Amino acid sequence: MELRTKFARLAYLMLALACAPSALAQRFITVASTTSTEQSGLFKHLLPAFEQKTGIEVRIVALGTGQALDLARRGDADVVFVHAKSAEEEFLREGQGVRRFPVMYNDFVIVGPKADPAGIVHGADAPEALRKIKNASAAFVSRGDRSGTHIAEVNLWTAAGIDIAKEKGPWYRETGQGMGPALNTASSMNAYLLSDRATWLAFSNRGELAVLVEGDKRLLNQYGVMLVNPEKHPNVKRADGQAFIDWLVSPEGQAAIAAYKIEGEQLFFPNAGEPGA
């Protein structure tokens, strides 16, 4: 690196050190979660109660599930709160997390154009609906971003006996973006899409889209929370992070989750302590 640039970087660092104290004065934890959870508005509703009770500010960094876990692997978060059980369990096996607590679940829905060219409306079999979409070569938008939603979608294709990675065609559009942008894209293309109910309810740019398939047990979306392992990342705020986890699974936290509604509909269903969740 050229000398001038080195000097400049040093100057920035000194400035940063001068500025840093103000950021550290407030007691806080960093929680890596998903864009769909944040965009559902759950945190806005949930966090003030916790912060008032404990004085701990919860800073949510919202990314896709894969990114959130990677963030934690680099030690940049204290707690992860995502919804992809298999990925979370891998995280634990790597020794990156301390323990996984189930917190709540919501469900996915398959939305699509009211005109429904693939004829899936009112179906109760999600994989079957996907098979019909593929057979009709109807436009389908996928997250394509290793998010919990994307993983769930891939699992449904597999349940339908389709290896989507090999069998996709031009009708299958991978956006690599969050739930919201994917919904925007589906709305403008009049395409089918797998979405979590929470984001769907909070989404206002629906266009011609409507919920076509719901209720299948395979559409359930389980959330888990984990403390990032302080043995691997000494900077993790163990006590405060654990306090947040304890609160989420406590009767008080679970009640707060259940109380969150959009247009009178409950979005998340608390199930901490449910065996096998």
Add this chain to the structure above:
Amino acid sequence: MLPLILEDVSFVVGGRAIIDRISCDLAAGPRTVILGPNGSGKSVLMRLCHGLLTPTSGRIVWGGNVDDGRPRAQAMVFQRPVMLRRSALANVTYGLALAGVPRAKRERRAREVLDAVGLMQVAARPARVLSGGEQQKLALARAWALEPEVLFLDEPTANLDPGATREVERIVDEIHASGTKIVMSTHNLGQARRLADEILFMSGGRLADHAPVEQFFAEPSTGEAASFIKGELPWS
């Protein structure tokens, strides 16, 4: 510092000798005018003497010391004055500040020279809105304020009307009277006659003649000089 001695000085660019083996002595006292047609190398010679350019061969020696850096107490006035974006007064004090003159003395000295050149009424005005003649007088004031031992002037009146030209010549005379050696270039015969004590006549990058002014005009030692005086020297 003076005399200024040039020993076989050349300035070659791209194979062309813009200054071609010039040797001469410039002593304190006489007003030296470098005369010659356009393209003869007058401007380049001035810049070599002042130190803005370095000769490609030969030596330029001040007062017996080898030239290893520009000597101080020199100033130069260019054909087109360059003024900073500030008041006329501030342009003069700028030069004094660079020369290390203490703040208290700067403004006093600046006002002195502005008065001497007749620019007191415009001292507070932005220098860049002054007329061409006023700016050139300001440039003279700025140089004079430094009390230089040598003042170089590169065709200072080439862009001025006759009235402004007369004023500039008057100021140059006063500067000389206050003890500064004058080295000025011009292609104007009348101006050379009026201002010079000695003439350095240049042609094609060479020093074609070096004589006291009367002698130069009465008996030029080269054919080129004679032609130039008669107004017959072709464009080079």
Add this chain to the structure above:
Amino acid sequence: MIFAADGTLWGIVLLSLRVTVTAVAVATVVGLPLGAALAIRRFAGRHVLLVTLNALMGLPPVVVGLVVYLLLSRAGPLGELGLLFTPTAMVIAQAILVTPIIAGLSRQVLEDAWHEYEEQLRSLGATPTAAAATLLWDTRYSLVTVVLAGFGRAAAEVGAVIIVGGNIEGVTRVMTTAISLETSKGDLPLALGLGLILVAVVFLINAAAQVIKTAAVRRYG
């Protein structure tokens, strides 16, 4: 719709200004002397440096964000500072983004001025440092435009601040990241409203600079 979110909205606007103004200030302090040095000095490799600088003016913000993230991440070399997901990180990223712009554009302005001033300043005995300072002051009006260009770039970008800031509500959410969020939530009217506010703020700053410039020109010429 905007007025309902009053307190939060103010916070977002003020944070945007705080981050961008600080970043531009740092970039100016570093970039102007750098531009002056490049304009005046001749040295081996100068052409390579100029080409590099001009290329860096077009640095994609998201690339800068990624690099700064990797530096500030706990797993990275500067993780100890704990700067990730703070406004300071955003200032750092934007300063890195804007410095080449200020250095590159000012270099051009100063080089043009140097062509005009060089002989006279050297004749008066100005050292390179004194000459640089003089040029910087004399070209101040053009330099204001250069700084405003840098400001515009920083105020408009989202790629860098969203990666190193994390778009955390109340902490690192600025106008551009808020617009991005509202767009992806599908709340397009709100996103558009925020966008108009952002444009208005930038416009006001440019207008203020123009007023100051005009007044100064009248006084100093």
